[in-house]
Amino acid sequence: MALLQLSEPGQTAAPHQRRLAAGIDLGTTNSLVATVRSGNAETLPDPEGRHLLPSVVRYTEAGIIVGDEAKARAIDDPLNTILSVKRMVGRGLEDIKSLGGRLPYSYKQEQTTVPRIHTVAGDVSAVEVSAEILKALAIRAEETLEGDLEGVVITVPAHFDDAQRQATKDAARVAGLKVMRLLNEPTAAAVAYGLDSGSSGVHAIYDLGGGTFDISILRLNRGVFEVLSTGGNSALGGDDLDRVVAEWIMRQAGISDDAGHSLLRQLMHDACAAKEALTRTAVTELDVDLGNGARWQGLLTREQFNELVDPLIRKTLAPCRRALRDANLSREEIEDVVMVGGSTRVPRVRDLVGEFFQTPPLVEIDPDRVVAVGAAIQADILVGNKSDEEILLLDVNPLSLGIETMGGLVEKIIPRNTPIPVARAQEFTTFKDGQTAMAVHVLQGERELVTDNRSLARFELREIPPMVAGAARIQVTFAVDADGLLSVEAMEQSSGARASIEVKPSYGLTDGEIETMLRESFEHAREDVEVRRLREVQVEARRVIEALGAALSEDGDRLLDAAERKQVESALAELEAIAEDRDHHVIRKGMESLEKVCEFYVERRMNASVSQAMSGHKVDEFE
Amino acid sequence: MSITLTESAANHVLKFMEGRGTGLGIRLGVRTSGCSGMAYVLEFADESEADDVIFEDHGVKVLVDPKSMLYLDGTELDFTREGLNEGFKFNNPNVKDACGCGESFNV
Numbered sequence: 001m002a003l004l005q006l007s008e009p010g011q012t013a014a015p016h017q018r019r020l021a022a023g024i025d026l027g028t029t030n031s032l033v034a035t036v037r038s039g040n041a042e043t044l045p046d047p048e049g050r051h052l053l054p055s056v057v058r059y060t061e062a063g064i065i066v067g068d069e070a071k072a073r074a075i076d077d078p079l080n081t082i083l084s085v086k087r088m089v090g091r092g093l094e095d096i097k098s099l100g101g102r103l104p105y106s107y108k109q110e111q112t113t114v115p116r117i118h119t120v121a122g123d124v125s126a127v128e129v130s131a132e133i134l135k136a137l138a139i140r141a142e143e144t145l146e147g148d149l150e151g152v153v154i155t156v157p158a159h160f161d162d163a164q165r166q167a168t169k170d171a172a173r174v175a176g177l178k179v180m181r182l183l184n185e186p187t188a189a190a191v192a193y194g195l196d197s198g199s200s201g202v203h204a205i206y207d208l209g210g211g212t213f214d215i216s217i218l219r220l221n222r223g224v225f226e227v228l229s230t231g232g233n234s235a236l237g238g239d240d241l242d243r244v245v246a247e248w249i250m251r252q253a254g255i256s257d258d259a260g261h262s263l264l265r266q267l268m269h270d271a272c273a274a275k276e277a278l279t280r281t282a283v284t285e286l287d288v289d290l291g292n293g294a295r296w297q298g299l300l301t302r303e304q305f306n307e308l309v310d311p312l313i314r315k316t317l318a319p320c321r322r323a324l325r326d327a328n329l330s331r332e333e334i335e336d337v338v339m340v341g342g343s344t345r346v347p348r349v350r351d352l353v354g355e356f357f358q359t360p361p362l363v364e365i366d367p368d369r370v371v372a373v374g375a376a377i378q379a380d381i382l383v384g385n386k387s388d389e390e391i392l393l394l395d396v397n398p399l400s401l402g403i404e405t406m407g408g409l410v411e412k413i414i415p416r417n418t419p420i421p422v423a424r425a426q427e428f429t430t431f432k433d434g435q436t437a438m439a440v441h442v443l444q445g446e447r448e449l450v451t452d453n454r455s456l457a458r459f460e461l462r463e464i465p466p467m468v469a470g471a472a473r474i475q476v477t478f479a480v481d482a483d484g485l486l487s488v489e490a491m492e493q494s495s496g497a498r499a500s501i502e503v504k505p506s507y508g509l510t511d512g513e514i515e516t517m518l519r520e521s522f523e524h525a526r527e528d529v530e531v532r533r534l535r536e537v538q539v540e541a542r543r544v545i546e547a548l549g550a551a552l553s554e555d556g557d558r559l560l561d562a563a564e565r566k567q568v569e570s571a572l573a574e575l576e577a578i579a580e581d582r583d584h585h586v587i588r589k590g591m592e593s594l595e596k597v598c599e600f601y602v603e604r605r606m607n608a609s610v611s612q613a614m615s616g617h618k619v620d621e622f623e
Numbered sequence: 624m625s626i627t628l629t630e631s632a633a634n635h636v637l638k639f640m641e642g643r644g645t646g647l648g649i650r651l652g653v654r655t656s657g658c659s660g661m662a663y664v665l666e667f668a669d670e671s672e673a674d675d676v677i678f679e680d681h682g683v684k685v686l687v688d689p690k691s692m693l694y695l696d697g698t699e700l701d702f703t704r705e706g707l708n709e710g711f712k713f714n715n716p717n718v719k720d721a722c723g724c725g726e727s728f729n730v
Binding site for chain 1: 638706
């Protein structure tokens with residue numbers, strides 16, 4: 001008979017109506033799936049008892065293999081075995097190439113911006129590769145729970161941008177899964193520890209994985225986690241700890257740097273084993289097979305190990321310091337530090353991190369599984385297995401969203417850290433007389449200039465009825481759904497002409513750029529304001545030139561004699577000459593003097609239009 | 624009248640209750656629904672009702688409403704693993720036949 005799970009009071013589902021949900025940690029190196037059974041969130045093992053699924057997909061002519069079996073062939077079949085696909089998700093080919101020699105695949109550049117990897121089983125995109133990993137995890141969950149998954153929650157790094165989030169969602173769709181929500185990884189870790197049950201507080205999530213390091217500062221405020229700041233190092237992780245231990249063995253055993261590949265790989269393996277042993281014991285024995293029958297034996301103590309890895313661990317503290325500074329917080333204000341990632345099992349890591357934040361870090365939940373566990377708890381709530389009183393955890397928009405306005409400036413429509421889902425509208429107008437189309441350029445980032453922000457999408461609103469500049473009312477609505485994905489609509493109010501876009505992301509940022517985006521906005525705050533002031537004046541000057549030119553061609557001949565016209569035109573030329581000046585004072589002065597010169601002309605135009613309006617009417621009609 | 628728990632079931636209930644942090648015990652029951660007549664209810668219990676029959680076995684409080692008791696008397700609650708799945712199982716001597724899935728039953 002079917003096995004039953006304990007439900008919350010009054011929440012027992014009717015037979016065959018059980019709502020099954022899972023949380024998925026789609027990682028760079030390993031992935032996990034977790035679910036809540038009998039009120040208990042746990043990761044699910046495969047039939048061999050392995051919880052971690054290596055995020056490796058191998059394409060063969062006979063079929064697709066995912067996980068340990070694929071990973072085992074990564075060395076002898078590198079072109080068809082895709083590792084670390086998460087680094088490629090939502091990225092363009094140029095970004096991927098800049099990731100360096102780590103990714104050996106042969107790419108095909110198609111007309112689209114999505115790069116495809118060439119394998120024996122055909123060309124595949126990063127989205128399709130990710131979908132295979134998700135499929136394998138979903139099958140594991142469905143076999144375990146003996147039913148179809150109604151929905152999943154998938155975790156993504158806090159610094160993932162819209163393009164990467166959209167690509168992750170696409171991968172789930174390809175895998176046939178319904179994504180109830182994408183959840184930030186640090187937020188998931190905080191949820192796993194129940195930090196969301198408090199009313200407020202600031203928490204640090206320290207995530208040291210196999211190859212990457214991330215630090216996130218979260219603030220809980222009325223049930224909403226805000227990402228205050230993020231930082232990290234995308235090329236620092238447990239593998240680097242192994243490397244320094246391997247190098248130590250080489251020095252001890254007198255192995256030269258040009259040793260063969262297989263020996264080096266063996267050393268990395270031994271180093272990793274020693275590192276793991278030293279999390280439990282104070283000293284470990286090493287017995288290295290040097291090939292050709294020779295062996296090297298030695299002891300490595302925890303003290304020696306600590307000395308070796310100390311510089312690496314201290315390298316993680318600089319981003320922590322920076323993240324605190326970005327969030328405008330001191331170390332004492334951090335209430336809890338959550339440890340995520342297998343490398344946080346190293347006692348020295350825990351010690352130094354605890355020392356830095358002046359609080360013992362939270363380590364009770366397996367650091368490899370904590371993100372998946374948090375995702376499972378969230379999935380269980382979203383699918384409706386909890387009573388209604390449970391607060392639904394909200395997320396926030398990590399970077400501001402806005403559109404380009406005249407002068408290459410960005411008008412922010414949804415500021416960063418706004419709880420999502422959210423919809424905001426703002427009105428814009430036309431710049432030129434008779435303008436019938438408007439380009440909407442959607443941007444993401446904190447800076448004032450378009451060029452310093454990330455371009456997400458462009459579209460055009462057409463069929464604006466011809467009107468004088470500034471008369472059209474165009475409402476632009478930004479809506480961000482619960483997954484942080486954006487749709488933008490522009491509508492001209494009088495005619496109802498509309499155009500919209502689901503963000504079709506233009507891939508274009510490298511890892512480092514995303515991570516530094518926030519920091520730059522703080523560093524450049526002052527000069528950004530200066531630039532904005534200058535650009536606004538430049539736009540204003542151009543508008544004045546435009547309007548005066550239009551007026552002159554309309555009634556200049558009628559209202560001005562030749563000398564007057566020359567006077568106005570030369571003043572106009574003067575402003576034109578300085579309209580692009582770098583000093584906003586100069587431009588403003590130029591506008592003021594033009595205004596003075598044109599005073600009489602403006603007056604005459606006004607009188608003319610008044611008398612035109614009155615002609616044919618009797619004076620008493622106006623009284 | 625009795626309802627019992629195997630040691631494995633009791634240990635898991637205690638573990639789940641500890642993880643949940645609160646609760647009086649568990650509630651067992653039946654209700655009409657499903658493909659073959661009756662379906663089991665298995666929930667955490669935060670409060671008892673006036674008419675509840677209450678048992679205690681292996682340190683776990685088991686609450687059952689009197690009507691359900693007619694269908695559950697003699698039941699042993701077990702916790703087992705079947706393939707990848709694991710969960711609770713009602714060994715109910717009153718059951719004549721169950722639907723293929725075992726989620727509902729007849730007495």
